[in-house]
Amino acid sequence: xxxxxxxxxxxxxxxxxxxxxxxxxxxxxxxxxxxxxxxNSRVLLEEYSRQRGPILLGSTAIASSIPTNDQLRYLRQYxxxxxYAPATGFYSVVxxxxxxERTENxxxxxxxxxxxxxxxxxxxxxxxxxGGAVRLTLDPKAQxxxxxxxxxxxxxxxxxxxxxxxxxxxxxxxxxDPNLLSSHNPSQIRKAYDAYNADPAQPxxxxxxxxxxxxxxxxxxxxxxxxxxxxxxxxxTEVPGPAExxxxxSTRSLKNWSGTACGPGGKTTLQNALAVSCNTxxxxxxxxxxxxxxxxxxxxxGFNNSFTVPLRAATSRFPSGLDQAQTAMAAIGxxxxxxSALQMAMVGAGIANNGQVMSPYLxxxxxxxxxxxxxxxxxxxxxxxxxxxxxxxxxxxxxxxVDQGTGSNAKxxxxxxxxxxxxxxxxxxxxPHAWFVGVAPATPGQAQVAVAVVLQNGGGAAEISxxxxxxxxxxxxxxxxxxx
Amino acid sequence: xxxxxxxTAPPADVPRYRxxxxxxxxxxxxxxxxxxxxxxYLQIDLAVLGHIDAGSFPALLAVAALLLVLHVSVRVxxxxxxxxxxxxxxxxxxxxxxxxxxLDLAEAVRAQRNGTPVPAPDVNTxxxxxMLGVLLFVAVxxxxxxxxxxxxxxxxxxxxxxxxLLLPLAPWIxxxxxxxxxxxxxxxxxxxxxxxxxxxxxxxxxxYLTVKRDSLAxxxxxxxxxxxPRGRDLGPLFVAWFVSLGILVFEKDxxxxxxFFGLFVSLLYVATQRRSWLVLGAVLxxxxxxxxxxxxxxxxxxxxxxxxxxxxEAGNSYQIAQSLYxxxxxxxxxxxxxxxxxxxxxxxxxxxxxxxxxxELGLIGLMAMLVLYGVIVERGLRTAIACRDVFGTLLAAGLxxxxxxxxxxxxxxxxxxxxxxxxxxxxxxxGGSSLVANWIAIGLLMRVSDTAxxxxxxxxxxxxxxxxxxxx
Numbered sequence: 001x002x003x004x005x006x007x008x009x010x011x012x013x014x015x016x017x018x019x020x021x022x023x024x025x026x027x028x029x030x031x032x033x034x035x036x037x038x039x040n041s042r043v044l045l046e047e048y049s050r051q052r053g054p055i056l057l058g059s060t061a062i063a064s065s066i067p068t069n070d071q072l073r074y075l076r077q078y079x080x081x082x083x084y085a086p087a088t089g090f091y092s093v094v095x096x097x098x099x100x101e102r103t104e105n106x107x108x109x110x111x112x113x114x115x116x117x118x119x120x121x122x123x124x125x126x127x128x129x130x131g132g133a134v135r136l137t138l139d140p141k142a143q144x145x146x147x148x149x150x151x152x153x154x155x156x157x158x159x160x161x162x163x164x165x166x167x168x169x170x171x172x173x174x175x176x177d178p179n180l181l182s183s184h185n186p187s188q189i190r191k192a193y194d195a196y197n198a199d200p201a202q203p204x205x206x207x208x209x210x211x212x213x214x215x216x217x218x219x220x221x222x223x224x225x226x227x228x229x230x231x232x233x234x235x236x237t238e239v240p241g242p243a244e245x246x247x248x249x250s251t252r253s254l255k256n257w258s259g260t261a262c263g264p265g266g267k268t269t270l271q272n273a274l275a276v277s278c279n280t281x282x283x284x285x286x287x288x289x290x291x292x293x294x295x296x297x298x299x300x301x302g303f304n305n306s307f308t309v310p311l312r313a314a315t316s317r318f319p320s321g322l323d324q325a326q327t328a329m330a331a332i333g334x335x336x337x338x339x340s341a342l343q344m345a346m347v348g349a350g351i352a353n354n355g356q357v358m359s360p361y362l363x364x365x366x367x368x369x370x371x372x373x374x375x376x377x378x379x380x381x382x383x384x385x386x387x388x389x390x391x392x393x394x395x396x397x398x399x400x401x402v403d404q405g406t407g408s409n410a411k412x413x414x415x416x417x418x419x420x421x422x423x424x425x426x427x428x429x430x431x432p433h434a435w436f437v438g439v440a441p442a443t444p445g446q447a448q449v450a451v452a453v454v455l456q457n458g459g460g461a462a463e464i465s466x467x468x469x470x471x472x473x474x475x476x477x478x479x480x481x482x483x484x
Numbered sequence: 485x486x487x488x489x490x491x492t493a494p495p496a497d498v499p500r501y502r503x504x505x506x507x508x509x510x511x512x513x514x515x516x517x518x519x520x521x522x523x524x525y526l527q528i529d530l531a532v533l534g535h536i537d538a539g540s541f542p543a544l545l546a547v548a549a550l551l552l553v554l555h556v557s558v559r560v561x562x563x564x565x566x567x568x569x570x571x572x573x574x575x576x577x578x579x580x581x582x583x584x585x586x587l588d589l590a591e592a593v594r595a596q597r598n599g600t601p602v603p604a605p606d607v608n609t610x611x612x613x614x615m616l617g618v619l620l621f622v623a624v625x626x627x628x629x630x631x632x633x634x635x636x637x638x639x640x641x642x643x644x645x646x647x648x649l650l651l652p653l654a655p656w657i658x659x660x661x662x663x664x665x666x667x668x669x670x671x672x673x674x675x676x677x678x679x680x681x682x683x684x685x686x687x688x689x690x691x692y693l694t695v696k697r698d699s700l701a702x703x704x705x706x707x708x709x710x711x712x713p714r715g716r717d718l719g720p721l722f723v724a725w726f727v728s729l730g731i732l733v734f735e736k737d738x739x740x741x742x743x744f745f746g747l748f749v750s751l752l753y754v755a756t757q758r759r760s761w762l763v764l765g766a767v768l769x770x771x772x773x774x775x776x777x778x779x780x781x782x783x784x785x786x787x788x789x790x791x792x793x794x795x796x797e798a799g800n801s802y803q804i805a806q807s808l809y810x811x812x813x814x815x816x817x818x819x820x821x822x823x824x825x826x827x828x829x830x831x832x833x834x835x836x837x838x839x840x841x842x843x844e845l846g847l848i849g850l851m852a853m854l855v856l857y858g859v860i861v862e863r864g865l866r867t868a869i870a871c872r873d874v875f876g877t878l879l880a881a882g883l884x885x886x887x888x889x890x891x892x893x894x895x896x897x898x899x900x901x902x903x904x905x906x907x908x909x910x911x912x913x914x915g916g917s918s919l920v921a922n923w924i925a926i927g928l929l930m931r932v933s934d935t936a937x938x939x940x941x942x943x944x945x946x947x948x949x950x951x952x953x954x955x956x
Contacts (some may be wrong), residue, residue: 004754012858015892018901046825
């Protein structure tokens with residue numbers, strides 16, 4: 001019997017190996033993918049059992065976690081929810097996380113690999129494991145000014161520091177309250193979420209980043225840049241500016257808002273064409289430069305590129321393969337040209353920063369749970385869109401827009417301000433989008449802020465709406481940044 | 485050649501060889517078991533509550549007393565028995581108590597949060613059953629002074645065992661829990677008689693095979709050139725097969741059914757050394773399993789869930805999916821005792837306690853625990869080999885095999901190596917019947933081991949002794 005018992009022992013040995021092998025497969029080989037399946041509520045419980053780190057502006061927390069008595073041990077609170085919602089996003093038990101809460105989750109939740117040592121220390125010190133903090137680039141005053149300016153309207157504001165690409169303001173209106181979506185009451189969360197979703201004003205749409213609209217006359221900045229960069233134009237070059245420009249291969253013609261010519265004899269200078277926002281002038285400049293030159297210039301400013309700031313911004317478009325008529329329309333920011341507020345702010349920033357466009361970013365610093373700096377944002381150039389000389393010329397053209405042209409409402413006393421208005425036509429019968437792009441102070445390489453304001457279907461019927469509605473908001477934001 | 489008889493004392497100048505009892509080693513290992521168990525217990529308190537629970541020190545005191553009782557009783561009643569089995573069993577039993585305590589605390593925390601009354605802790609009940617188990621372990625050592633006595637009760641064991649197996653089907657007292665008819669309920673107390681039946685049937689198998697092993701091994705008929713056992717010798721195998729199927733059909737208990745059949749076939753093989761029995765058993769198993777798959781919805785369901793654990797997560801595969809999440813979340817090192825979420829797995833205290841350990845102790849901790857089971861089986865089979873009588877060998881082998889099979893079926897089930905069945909994890913899982921029955925089985929194993937290692941006489945050291953005839 002001894003032999004058969006020995007054999008049986010071998011069989012048990014094999015069974016043991018099978019069990020241990022299978023456990024190794026489950027707990028080691030495939031563990032990571034199994035435990036992250038949505039059916040595993042541990043992931044959520046664990047995340048909520050750690051104190052999530054705050055989202056900071058300077059030293060003020062705009063999102064922080066406070067201890068509670070329920071099973072999810074920490075509640076996420078937003079001190080000024082709707083104001084910062086486009087940046088922070090929400091942190092929901094039901095719908096997951098969005099915004100910075102999502103993109104910086106590994107730091108905020110404390111699961112980032114860089115925290116390994118902290119976690120071990122906290123474990124041995126018997127302290128609860130905490131998450132790290134994220135400091136944003138937003139300027140509270142600029143943010144508040146933009147939000148106040150947009151109050152009651154539908155639109156977006158983005159302000160950028162032209163020298164670095166740091167985003168100073170990121171505002172959407174109307175906005176939503178992330179507190180309502182980040183509570184611990186699933187039915188309340190669902191109710192709020194459904195209500196926001198059903199709202200025709202789309203309060204959860206991240207307008208400054210995710211909404212792209214025809215940029216209208218603000219795109220003339222890009223066309224002007226292309227003209228200067230071509231070497232065939234200077235600000236004083238004489239350009240055609242008739243009251244009406246017939247479009248090639250089309251029965252339609254293109255008119256100026258005023259219905260009159262932009263200068264005596266249907267001629268004007270490039271500088272004056274920008275100042276009075278002359279459609280026929282820029283359409284004909286666009287046609288003579290060609291669609292490819294416009295596209296190349298637009299792409300140097302960031303069109304047809306996607307940016308993660310680290311929130312993903314919608315790609316602004318300049319279509320390719322345009323015919324002459326389409327090129328004429330595209331040159332004044334119509335046809336299929338679309339841009340986000342972020343993109344138009346980048347155009348202004350590039351012109352103000354000696355032609356160098358910086359990649360936009362929203363996270364200034366990531367910090368450990370003890371608020372030691374883990375990583376500082378490093379400003380990185382995106383592209384050299386223009387030569388410094390040309391950008392300086394264009395910048396002074398922008399100043400004349402504000403000083404003598406259509407952008408008069410952006411004036412700040414004692415500071416030179418550059419800008420460009422825009423009014424983009426949409427579907428017939430619908431009010432146009434009012435745009436304004438501004439930079440201040442308008443000193444090459446020393447501008448502290450570039451701002452883009454867009455009011456969705458917000459304008460009246462005329463070119464003046466960009467100046468009337470959008471420019472004051474841009475001025476308020478620029479004043480806030482400059483400390484005026 | 486004058487062999488010294490047991491009555492003749494060896495010459496005074498010859499150094500006496502004394503068979504070591506290893507009781508000191510056992511005592512040391514029991515202390516280690518206590519240290520491991522109480523460390524787990526206290527860590528759980530600190531991790532979950534932040535302070536030591538009021539009930540923990542009394543519980544640990546009771547545990548210490550039980551370990552002392554174990555040590556003293558073995559020292560007195562089974563002096564030569566294997567020194568490793570009891571400490572290993574005690575370690576597992578203590579870890580089981582600790583995990584049940586941990587899940588109690590999770591329920592208490594939850595109840596406090598919801599403002600509902602805190603349920604009575606299950607660990608107290610389990611501790612009471614542990615005491616009863618240890619008591620019966622001692623009783624076995626007291627009552628059964630020689631395991632060969634049990635051979636006289638071969639057919640009595642069969643009869644009582646079958647009656648116990650059938651008891652849950654009896655009207656009035658039988659009860660069905662979670663689909664399986666395994667329980668007997670009398671006067672508010674419930675019990676799974678199948679657990680005791682398991683031991684009685686092991687005694688029966690051992691006794692029966694001791695008598696019949698020769699004819700089962702050597703009498704063969706040739707059918708179409710293949711040597712097969714005679715038809716009349718095949719009878720018992722078929723009886724075991726039908727009984728197993730009966731359990732499956734009427735009590736819907738896949739695990740017990742599998743365990744009985746596997747145990748019987750393994751013992752047949754041990755007794756006869758004939759592999760043909762294994763082949764026959766395997767054929768019958770495949771037939772039975774195929775039949776069960778097509779005939780019974782609940783078996784089919786188990787197989788479906790086994791193949792697609794995340795297929796119906798909200799419904800039928802909820803348990804196994806939660807169990808797998810537990811294992812996966814534990815990963816290599818585990819969350820640490822008291823720091824995971826083992827309460828998310830249904831029946832975490834009983835059927836799925838292995839998943840709870842997998843989550844909190846990780847792969848490494850779980851492997852260590854499974855090796856402990858391996859050690860028990862190995863020491864049991866070693867006892868079987870060392871035993872000098874056939875009945876004792878078969879009994880020790882049978883008890884070890886049934887423990888080993890049970891652990892394989894349970895752990896394999898909750899970790900999705902094989903389809904899930906309804907067996908309890910020996911010594912760990914909540915459930916009095918299983919705990920008590922397993923302690924009785926360990927008592928019997930210790931008795932056989934004591935007999936096997938006990939010197940017949942006080943023999944003199946070999947090099948000094950005259951040639952002797954070894955009695956057989």
